[in-house]
Amino acid sequence: MSALTARGFGLLVAAVVLLGAGFRFAYPELVLLGTAAGTAVGYAVTTAVWRPRLVVVRSADPDRVARGEPAAMTLTVRNAGRLRSASLVAEDRCGDRAVPVPLLRLRPGRDTTVRYDVPTSRRGVVPVGPLRVTRRDPLGLVALARPYGGTVPVWVHPRVHPLSAVPTGAGRSLDGRVDRVPHGSITFDSLREYVVGDELRRVHWRTSARVGELMVRENVDTSLPRIVVLLDNRAGAHPGRVDGVAESFESACEAAASVLVAAYREDLPVVLLPVAPEPPGAGPADDPVTRGGGPLDLLAAARLADDDVLGPATTRLRRERLGDTLVFLTGPGGREDLGTVGALRAAYPSVVVGVFGARGPAPSGAPGLVVIDAADGAAFAAEWDGVRRW
Incomplete structure (x- = not known):
């Protein structure tokens, strides 16, 4: 973007006035001065337009x-x-x-x-x-x-507060807290192409003969706990904002990051879902500059959405059954929705709710819920480690 400076604009005006007056009243001196001023402006434009490499x-x-x-x-x-x-x-x-x-x-x-x-x-x-x-x-x-x-x-990224405890899931291992089978051992999940190092006993020969290449069975271990973190990013759930920042939402993001890192440390499957997903093309995740590569990047780019409906998110969780442990993180405006979240107990045997920034204790919502009232992410981590049942 180019623009004349105040000095350049003044000189251009002077050139026009001098040239006009010189030609109007036949003063060659004024024409000469006007031409010199116009030439100086033209030289300045030519010099500035040159683009350095x-x-x-x-x-x-x-x-x-x-x-x-x-x-x-x-x-x-x-x-x-x-x-x-x-x-x-x-x-x-x-x-x-x-x-x-x-x-x-x-x-x-x-x-x-x-x-x-x-x-x-x-x-x-x-x-x-x-x-x-x-x-x-x-x-x-x-x-x-x-x-x-x-x-x-x-x-x-949000701050991560160490968590020493993680949910153990609905299924229990006979040899320890959780099973440690690299490729799963119980339930068939999908077929994929063979890669060097796969065990030949996992090759599905009938499918391999039909498609013309080796196909390997992928199984999942249903005894491993599967954690679903539901982040309440509705603007109505976090009403207190200062300079556009809701501290309750920042605390919820810290709690979500802490649960994610604890699950990664224990090699447990974990899924992060927002309550109100942003429409395509409207959020940082759709920008090629700010698009991240993992859940912590999504937490860094997360922001409050105007959508104040919890129903579609709970319907999806009930239909897809993404895990056996649900962690719902909300603000003071989401306390009245604990009954809706508690109805997911039929699909998720263990439901943990974190409420941030509330002035009073959260209502029980539904029997079987583990409700953690916390002022910030650090308080949530301390309360989380004190939970005796999931």
Whole structure:
């Protein structure tokens, strides 16, 4: 984007006035001055339009951190042109902050490196870039700004609070708390192509003969507990917001991250579901810049949705039966919905509810529910480890 500076606009107006007056009253001196002023503006535009060849490389260290942990961005700008890129002013975008980058008189073939901290005080996805380079002419009449390089996201995950206990599921192992069979042992799940290292006794010969290639049976171990984390991201469930941030929702995200990490540590299957999914194309998960690769990235990009209906989420959970342990994490506005969640006990033998930010104790909702009232994620972790039954 280019624009005349105040000095350039004034000189252009002066050129028009001088030329008009000179031709109108036949004053060659005024025509000469007007021509000189117009020539200066034209020279400034021509100089500023020239595009310097800059190569921008950026690297986040690291690109995924927990809230409050340090993260840094390293930006390297190299002059790939043959001419000196004089009078350049540059700044990098880091979220809502502008970071100045020194590029004044960067010689051909040389580069400059800038390293700065990325703000991680809030959970979210921090887009960094692109670099905005402003080129000015020597007279300061025209300023032309162009973007260079792409955008690199930094995922700020919720804080993770260690959990020493995990649900043991509806099925019990005879040899321990849970079974440890690598490929499952009880229930047939699907067929897949054979890969080197698979046991030949798991080959399904009838299907292999029909399709012309080796097919292997995949089984699942139904004694392994399967955990479903239902994150209540309805705006009505988290009414208290300060500067657009609902602390109860941040605490729910921390609790969800803590349950996910505890399940990963124990090699247990776990699924993360939001109550109100964002429509396609409307959320960070649909943006190629901020699209993540796992549940913790989804938690970093999670935000409150206007949809205030819990019914579709519970209907899906009842129909698909994604696990045997349901963990429902909500805010003070979701306390009245515990009866709806408690109705899922027929499909999920173990239901744990976490209520954050409530001023009073949550209602019982339904018999058999384990209800944890917590002020934040740390209090939830302490209460979670104190649960004696699932």
